Amino acid sequence: MSATPREHTRTYYLGKLATELEQRGLMATLRPYPPALRISDPDMALLAETVDCVPMSEGWFYRWSWGELVGLADDPALAADRILHVLSTRY
Template sequence: MSATPREHTRTYHLGKLATELEQRGLTALLRAHPPALRISHPDTHMLAETVDCVPLSEGWFYRWSWGEIVGLTDDPALAADRIVRVLAARQ
Protein backbone atom coordinates (compact mmCIF):
# COMPACT_ATOMS: atom_id res chain seq x y z
CA MET A 1 0.00 0.00 0.00
CA SER A 2 1.59 3.28 -1.09
CA ALA A 3 1.26 6.58 0.72
CA THR A 4 -1.17 9.16 -0.59
CA PRO A 5 -0.09 12.74 -1.44
CA ARG A 6 -1.83 13.88 1.77
CA GLU A 7 0.22 11.39 3.82
CA HIS A 8 3.41 12.63 2.14
CA THR A 9 2.47 16.21 3.06
CA ARG A 10 1.81 15.18 6.67
CA THR A 11 5.11 13.31 6.86
CA TYR A 12 6.97 16.32 5.43
CA HIS A 13 5.49 18.74 7.98
CA LEU A 14 5.94 16.30 10.86
CA GLY A 15 9.58 15.81 9.87
CA LYS A 16 10.17 19.57 10.10
CA LEU A 17 8.55 19.61 13.55
CA ALA A 18 10.61 16.58 14.67
CA THR A 19 13.82 18.42 13.77
CA GLU A 20 12.76 21.44 15.84
CA LEU A 21 11.79 19.25 18.81
CA GLU A 22 15.05 17.32 18.72
CA GLN A 23 16.97 20.62 18.72
CA ARG A 24 15.13 21.39 21.97
CA GLY A 25 16.17 18.09 23.59
CA LEU A 26 13.00 16.06 23.02
CA THR A 27 12.60 12.70 21.31
CA ALA A 28 10.22 12.65 18.33
CA LEU A 29 9.40 9.32 16.68
CA LEU A 30 7.41 9.30 13.43
CA ARG A 31 4.57 6.79 13.22
CA ALA A 32 3.76 5.86 9.61
CA HIS A 33 0.01 5.06 9.52
CA PRO A 34 -1.52 7.48 10.09
CA PRO A 35 1.45 9.86 10.13
CA ALA A 36 1.99 11.31 13.62
CA LEU A 37 4.81 12.13 16.03
CA ARG A 38 5.23 10.45 19.40
CA ILE A 39 7.01 13.12 21.45
CA SER A 40 8.72 12.54 24.78
CA HIS A 41 11.52 13.81 26.96
CA PRO A 42 14.46 11.37 26.87
CA ASP A 43 14.63 11.26 30.68
CA THR A 44 10.89 10.74 31.24
CA HIS A 45 9.62 8.43 28.49
CA MET A 46 6.44 7.84 30.49
CA LEU A 47 5.49 11.46 29.83
CA ALA A 48 4.71 11.49 26.12
CA GLU A 49 2.28 13.10 23.71
CA THR A 50 1.20 12.49 20.14
CA VAL A 51 0.94 15.29 17.55
CA ASP A 52 -0.43 14.88 14.05
CA CYS A 53 -0.92 17.21 11.11
CA VAL A 54 -4.23 18.18 9.51
CA PRO A 55 -5.40 20.34 6.61
CA LEU A 56 -7.96 23.00 7.53
CA SER A 57 -9.44 25.79 5.43
CA GLU A 58 -6.65 28.17 6.58
CA GLY A 59 -3.81 25.74 5.76
CA TRP A 60 -1.99 22.84 7.39
CA PHE A 61 -1.82 22.69 11.19
CA TYR A 62 -0.15 20.60 13.88
CA ARG A 63 -2.73 19.12 16.27
CA TRP A 64 -2.58 17.54 19.73
CA SER A 65 -4.00 14.03 20.22
CA TRP A 66 -7.07 15.54 21.93
CA GLY A 67 -7.85 17.68 18.88
CA GLU A 68 -6.61 21.12 19.94
CA ILE A 69 -4.49 22.96 17.39
CA VAL A 70 -0.79 23.42 18.29
CA GLY A 71 0.05 25.80 15.44
CA LEU A 72 0.55 26.34 11.73
CA THR A 73 2.94 24.05 9.89
CA ASP A 74 4.42 27.22 8.33
CA ASP A 75 6.15 27.85 11.69
CA PRO A 76 7.40 24.54 13.12
CA ALA A 77 9.73 26.40 15.53
CA LEU A 78 6.79 28.15 17.20
CA ALA A 79 4.85 24.87 17.37
CA ALA A 80 7.88 23.16 18.93
CA ASP A 81 8.15 25.91 21.56
CA ARG A 82 4.48 25.37 22.49
CA ILE A 83 4.96 21.61 22.74
CA VAL A 84 8.01 22.06 24.97
CA ARG A 85 6.02 24.36 27.29
CA VAL A 86 3.10 21.91 27.57
CA LEU A 87 5.34 18.92 28.28
CA ALA A 88 7.38 20.93 30.81
CA ALA A 89 4.20 21.93 32.65
CA ARG A 90 3.25 18.26 33.03
CA GLN A 91 6.49 17.15 34.68
Protein backbone atom coordinates (compact mmCIF):
# COMPACT_ATOMS: atom_id res chain seq x y z
CA MET A 1 0.00 0.00 0.00
CA SER A 2 1.48 3.36 -0.97
CA ALA A 3 1.07 6.52 1.08
CA THR A 4 -1.63 8.98 0.07
CA PRO A 5 -0.96 12.72 -0.43
CA ARG A 6 -2.72 13.31 2.93
CA GLU A 7 -0.30 10.91 4.67
CA HIS A 8 2.64 12.70 3.05
CA THR A 9 1.33 16.02 4.38
CA ARG A 10 0.92 14.53 7.88
CA THR A 11 4.46 13.14 7.77
CA TYR A 12 5.83 16.50 6.59
CA TYR A 13 4.22 18.41 9.46
CA LEU A 14 5.12 15.75 12.02
CA GLY A 15 8.74 15.89 10.84
CA LYS A 16 8.83 19.65 11.40
CA LEU A 17 7.39 19.16 14.90
CA ALA A 18 9.92 16.40 15.66
CA THR A 19 12.78 18.76 14.82
CA GLU A 20 11.40 21.42 17.17
CA LEU A 21 10.86 18.89 19.98
CA GLU A 22 14.38 17.49 19.63
CA GLN A 23 15.81 21.03 19.85
CA ARG A 24 14.01 21.25 23.24
CA GLY A 25 15.57 18.01 24.52
CA LEU A 26 12.66 15.65 23.87
CA MET A 27 12.74 12.46 21.80
CA ALA A 28 10.28 12.16 18.92
CA THR A 29 9.81 8.93 16.99
CA LEU A 30 7.68 8.87 13.86
CA ARG A 31 5.20 6.01 13.65
CA PRO A 32 4.70 5.40 9.92
CA TYR A 33 1.08 4.24 9.67
CA PRO A 34 -0.99 6.02 10.55
CA PRO A 35 1.57 8.82 10.82
CA ALA A 36 2.00 10.04 14.41
CA LEU A 37 4.81 11.06 16.76
CA ARG A 38 5.67 9.20 19.94
CA ILE A 39 7.14 11.91 22.17
CA SER A 40 9.13 11.19 25.30
CA ASP A 41 11.45 12.89 27.74
CA PRO A 42 14.75 10.97 27.86
CA ASP A 43 15.16 11.98 31.52
CA MET A 44 11.78 10.48 32.43
CA ALA A 45 11.49 7.17 30.61
CA LEU A 46 7.90 6.54 31.73
CA LEU A 47 6.65 9.88 30.44
CA ALA A 48 5.48 9.62 26.83
CA GLU A 49 2.64 10.92 24.68
CA THR A 50 1.45 10.53 21.09
CA VAL A 51 0.63 13.47 18.82
CA ASP A 52 -0.84 13.21 15.34
CA CYS A 53 -1.73 15.77 12.69
CA VAL A 54 -5.21 16.25 11.26
CA PRO A 55 -6.78 18.42 8.55
CA MET A 56 -9.61 20.73 9.60
CA SER A 57 -11.47 23.48 7.80
CA GLU A 58 -9.00 26.09 9.18
CA GLY A 59 -5.89 24.12 8.15
CA TRP A 60 -3.74 21.32 9.56
CA PHE A 61 -3.48 20.91 13.34
CA TYR A 62 -1.40 18.87 15.76
CA ARG A 63 -3.61 16.84 18.09
CA TRP A 64 -3.05 15.00 21.37
CA SER A 65 -3.95 11.31 21.59
CA TRP A 66 -7.08 12.23 23.60
CA GLY A 67 -8.34 14.46 20.77
CA GLU A 68 -7.57 17.96 22.08
CA LEU A 69 -5.79 20.23 19.61
CA VAL A 70 -2.20 21.23 20.37
CA GLY A 71 -1.93 23.96 17.75
CA LEU A 72 -1.63 24.86 14.09
CA ALA A 73 0.77 22.71 12.10
CA ASP A 74 2.01 25.88 10.39
CA ASP A 75 3.62 26.86 13.73
CA PRO A 76 5.56 23.79 14.92
CA ALA A 77 7.69 25.89 17.32
CA LEU A 78 4.63 27.05 19.26
CA ALA A 79 3.20 23.52 19.27
CA ALA A 80 6.53 22.16 20.59
CA ASP A 81 6.51 24.76 23.39
CA ARG A 82 2.98 23.70 24.37
CA ILE A 83 3.90 20.00 24.31
CA LEU A 84 6.98 20.63 26.44
CA HIS A 85 4.88 22.64 28.90
CA VAL A 86 2.23 19.91 29.20
CA LEU A 87 4.77 17.13 29.59
CA SER A 88 6.77 19.07 32.18
CA THR A 89 3.67 19.75 34.32
CA ARG A 90 2.40 16.15 34.27
CA TYR A 91 5.09 14.87 36.65
